[in-house]
Amino acid sequence: MTVETPSLARTLRGVCRDVREHEPLSKHVSFRIGGPADLLAVPRSVAELRAVAAFLFARGLPFVVLGAGSNVLIADRGIRGVVVKIGKGVDAFGFAAETLTAAAGAGLPHLARAAAEAGLAGLEFAAGIPATVGGAVVMNAGAHGHAMDEIVERVDIVDAAGGRTLSRGALGYAYRTSGLQQEAAVVLEVALRLRAGNPAEIRARTELWLRHRSESQPIGPPSSGCVFQNPSGDHAGRLVDLAGGKGLAVGGARVSEVHANYIINTGGASAADVLALADKVKTLVAEKFGITLKPEIKLLGEFQTPGDTNLIS
Numbered sequence: 001m002t003v004e005t006p007s008l009a010r011t012l013r014g015v016c017r018d019v020r021e022h023e024p025l026s027k028h029v030s031f032r033i034g035g036p037a038d039l040l041a042v043p044r045s046v047a048e049l050r051a052v053a054a055f056l057f058a059r060g061l062p063f064v065v066l067g068a069g070s071n072v073l074i075a076d077r078g079i080r081g082v083v084v085k086i087g088k089g090v091d092a093f094g095f096a097a098e099t100l101t102a103a104a105g106a107g108l109p110h111l112a113r114a115a116a117e118a119g120l121a122g123l124e125f126a127a128g129i130p131a132t133v134g135g136a137v138v139m140n141a142g143a144h145g146h147a148m149d150e151i152v153e154r155v156d157i158v159d160a161a162g163g164r165t166l167s168r169g170a171l172g173y174a175y176r177t178s179g180l181q182q183e184a185a186v187v188l189e190v191a192l193r194l195r196a197g198n199p200a201e202i203r204a205r206t207e208l209w210l211r212h213r214s215e216s217q218p219i220g221p222p223s224s225g226c227v228f229q230n231p232s233g234d235h236a237g238r239l240v241d242l243a244g245g246k247g248l249a250v251g252g253a254r255v256s257e258v259h260a261n262y263i264i265n266t267g268g269a270s271a272a273d274v275l276a277l278a279d280k281v282k283t284l285v286a287e288k289f290g291i292t293l294k295p296e297i298k299l300l301g302e303f304q305t306p307g308d309t310n311l312i313s
Contacts, residue, residue: 005038015051018042025074028066028085030130032222033271034074034301037083044089046103046188050158052084053186057160064300065186067105067135071225075301076271084186086134095120099153100192104134116206121197122151124206128213134187138180140173144209149173153193159185176229176296218256221264227278228261228293236293237261243284250277
């Protein structure tokens, strides 16, 4: 659905100062891949985010929410409708006893370091995850055997019916997913339940896991994190490596030589390149091990043909 861009932009600027027409989304995602959004709205406060969401819900307009732009692949043709980019300005946070409360756009690595300095444990695993806390809660992001569902206490959202607060038990958490992915809702604020500990020990664990990430995952070339979910009892990267996937390339997309569950953009890669390469990798693993890898990366936007979406078939 293509929106009437100029007139909608004028109206939307009544609730959000930063509204951009036909904005290239490659500038806003870690893969540096993706076509334009009809409109990109960039709220600079929780109040503005709430107003934007309420505006879009009230008019039944299609929209997509982006945080840090990791773990997603944007279609080469872009996204029709409105994209809401949550980040700077929607990133305040604070501590009350052992609870960390943060606006949706707060960066997860920054929160992990702040919690360590405050002597609060439980968020160390997230220090190397390039995500906003809102996106991490929706995706149930995780690393080092831990995930967000272990520490989420509540999530404040806005939806078509207004604002709601959801407790952890209402979020439908499972491996790398939550019920929020099926809801038409926007996360405004998150409360995380941490636990008191020795600040020096917490900082040491944080640094250890950061070093592990830098040594075992590609740092530098644009990517979008892990492409496939880990099958039960195994690791997708190990399977791709043993199936001969490391170093395979399609166009500007290449399977990382450092970690085989990463596809990197070596320069000028398209979403079509990434999908074709992911399909090759999935086929190799299926032929060698009889295992069908499931996607962890999320596809957003106007993908042109069924062949474009082999990754999610």
